[in-house]
Amino acid sequence: MDKLRKEIAIQQKKGLPFIMASVIIWLLIVLVSILDINMNMKNLLVFCCSCPLLPLSWLIGKLIKVDIFSKQNPLGQLGFIFTLNQMVYLLIVMWVFSAVPEKMIMVYAMVFGAHLFPYSWLYQSKGYTVAAISIPMISLILGCALNGTTVAVAACIIEMVFACVLHMELKKMGDN
DSSP states (O other): OHHHHHHHHHHTGGGHHHHHHHHHHHHHHHHHHTSOSOHHHHHHHHHHHTTTHHHHHHHHHHHTTOOTTOOSSTHHHHHHHHHHHHHHHHHHHHHHHHHSGGGHHHHHHHHHHHTTHHHHHHTTOHHHHHHHHHHHHHHHHHHHHSOHHHHHHHHHHHHHHHHHHHHHHHHHHTOO
């Protein structure tokens, strides 16, 4: 099992194409959050910001030589299942959209961060563990004390740092 986990971590570069794409997604969310439009439209656009995640991940994967759809490793299917859990949790975000719209970005960031946790096991990554715990906690604190824009900026910065951490983890594994 550990051999398969190491292989998938190297083959998929620890999900780096998705993390790099998420930096762009969070940048888009920052831009949407500062628009002077009503909250419902803003939140709807926040949901729309996530739509390019898969094509961006695929494009970034091509640039860094990762086939994000590779089926070489049987654990790849497990990684896909880990992603599907976020889809279920988005129902909570949809509820917040109508019940507490000014907190939607905060809850969205919390769900996004928490969904990373299983990847810490899959990729044997301390970076994923830290991101999966810190993103929801920081989002909760900033979202309660400040606003969605602040949460989105923080998520974007954390994702940039996280991408660098993953790159360093890969270098330690011998993958450039």
